[in-house]
C-alpha cells in the first residue's frame with residue numbers, strides 16, 4: 120500500500136510527468152541557504168552550470184570561488200575556507216570529486232573535521248553518453264569508509280533541496296549525490312526529511328526494497344507492477360547511507376524474509392553494502408539481495424537504454440525481485 | 449605502414465572531410481563536444497596522414513608511433529581521423545556514443561583497436577605518455593610518443609607533475625601537442641585559471657617549446673619534424689587554434705565546448721564547409 124497521505128506524496132505519483140533533474144534541487148537549496156546564511160561559500164572546478172552552482176554564483180559572486188579544473192586543489196581550498204568558520208560547499212562531477220581528490224577529502228576535510236559539504240553531480244550510469252570514464256559508480260563506497268563523513272543520496276528534486284538545508288544546519292563533512300538525469304518529483308514540501316531516518320513510502324509483506332536516488336521512484340513503479348501479480352513490496356527511501364538507519368533495516372528484516380537494495384552504484388560498498396553490514400551482525404530471519412551495477416564498468420548510451428540494459432529501471436527491478444523471491448523457502 | 453601524404457592541399461581536404469564527419473557524428477549522437485573537436489581537425493589530419501608512423505591494418509604493430517589522447521572529450525576528431533585513415537568503416541562513425549558502439553564517449557582501448565589510452569578525466573594523459581616514453585627510451589625503441597592535450601587540463605596538478613618527470617628523464621622521444629584554443633567549460637582559460645605566460649612555464653620546466661598556428665598544416669608538420677631533432681629534451685608544440693574553426697557561429701565560443709549542433713546548424717555548417725572545400729580545391 121502506498122503511503123501517499125501519511126508521507127505527503129503527490130496523488131498522481133505513478134502517472135505524473137513532472138520530471139526534473141536532481142541537480143536543480145541542489146542548486147535551489149544552495150540558493151536558499153546562501154540567502155539565509157551569509158557564511159555559506161561555494162567553490163567549483165570549471166563545472167558551474169552543470170552542477171547548478173551558477174545560480175548561487177550569480178547571486179553571491181563575493182562568496183563564490185572558481186578553482187579551475189583542479190579537484191584536488193578545490194578540496195583543499197574548501198577545507199581552508201571552512202577552517203575560517205565558513206560553511207564551504209564544493210561542487211563538481213562525482214567521477215573526479217571524490218574520484219580524484221579522496222586523499223584531500225580524507226585528511227584536509229574529514230580528519231580536520233572541516234565544515235565542508237561535497238556535492239557531486241553526474242553520478243551513475245544515467246550520465247549516459249559520456250561513458251564509463253564519467254559514470255561514477257564507486258563514490259559512495261569511497262566515502263563511506265571515512266570517519267566524520269555523512270552521505271545523502273536524495274530521491275527527487277524536493278528531497279535534494281531539503282537535504283542541502285539539513286546538511287548546512289549540521290556541522291561537519293557531508294556528501295550529497297545528485298544525478299543529471301531527470302526524475303519525477305513525487306515528494307512534497309511536507310514529506311519528512313531527517314538525516315539518518317529512512318522514509319517508508321510503501322508497505323508490503325513479501326519483500327522490502329531499500330533504494331536511494333532515482334532508484335526510489337523506479338522501485339515504487341516496480342512495486343506497483345509486482346502488486347498486480349500478487350507480490351507486495353515495501354519501498355523505502357534510504358536517502359542517508361551514512362549513518363545508515365539500523366532500526367528501519369532491522370524492523371523490516373523482522374517484517375519480511377527478503378530485503379532488496381537498489382542503487383545506481385556498484386553492489387560493493389554502497390547502500391547494499393551498508394545494509395549487509397547491519398544484517399550480518401543481528402540474528403534475523405531475512406536475507407538481502409543487492410541490486411546495482413554488478414562489478415563491471417559500463418558504457419556509453421542513452422540513459423534510458425542503459426537503465427534498461429543494467430536492469431535498473433522498473434521492469435528490471437521487477438525481474439530482480441521475482442528472481443530473488445525464488446531463493447526464499 | 450600507412451603512406452605519408454606530403455601534399456598540403458590534400459591534407460587540407462582531409463581536414464575538411466574530418467570537420468564534416470565530426471558535425472554529422474555530433475548531430476547524430478546529440479551529445480558530445482563540438483568546439484575542441486572541430487578546432488583540431490587540421491592537426492589530426494596532419495597527424496594521421498603525415499606525422500605518425502602507423503599501420504591502420506595492423507593497429508598493434510609494435511614499432512608504431514603512439515598517439516595518446518589526454519583530453520578524451522575530443523574523441524570525435526580522433527575517430528573521424530582514424531576512420532578516414534581506414535582503421536574502421538566510416539559508417540561506424542554514426543554509432544558514436546550509442547549503446548553497443550565501439551566509439552565510446554571517451555576513448556577506450558578495449559573497445560576499439562588503434563586507441564592507445566583511456567582519457568576523459570582531464571590531466572591523466574601526459575603521465576601515461578611519460579610512462580611509455582620512459583620505457584621506449586630505456587629499450588632504445590625507434591618509435592615516438594605523441595600526447596595530444598588541451599589547455600584546460602593544465603589546471604590539473606597532475607599535468608605539471610608529468611611535465612617535471614619528462615624533464616627528469618630527458619624524454620626527447622616525447623612530443624606533447626597542446627590545443628591552445630583558450631576556452632574551457634565555464635569560459636575563457638585566462639578568466640577561469642590563467643595559464644599565461646604558458647610557453648615560459650614549459651621552458652622553465654626544461655622543455656623545448658615550439659609555438660605554431662594550429663591551422664597551418666605545413667608549419668605544424670615542420671614543428672613535429674623539428675621535435676625529432678631535439679637533443680635530450682621533451683618538446684611541446686603549443687598549437688594556437690580557434691575553437692570551432694571553419695564554422696563562424698561556433699568560433700571562439702566556450703558555449704560550444706560541450707554543445708552539439710541542431711539540424712539547421714549542422715546543415716549550415718556542412719554548406720559552409722563545402723564552400724571551403726571548393727576554395728581549397730581551387731588553390
Ligand SMILES: Cc1ncc(C[n+]2csc(CCOP(=O)(O)OP(=O)(O)O)c2C)c(N)n1
Nearest residue numbers: 165215484568569570598599600632633705
Ligand atoms: C578531471 C576532470 N574534471 C572535470 C572534467 C569535466 N570537463 C570536461 S571538458 C572540461 C573543460 C576542458 O577544457 P579544455 O580541455 O580546454 O576544453 P575545450 O578546449 O575542448 O573546450 C571539463 C571541466 C573532466 N573531464 N575531467
Ligand SMILES: [Mg+2]
Nearest residue numbers: 599600629631
Ligand atoms: Mg581548451
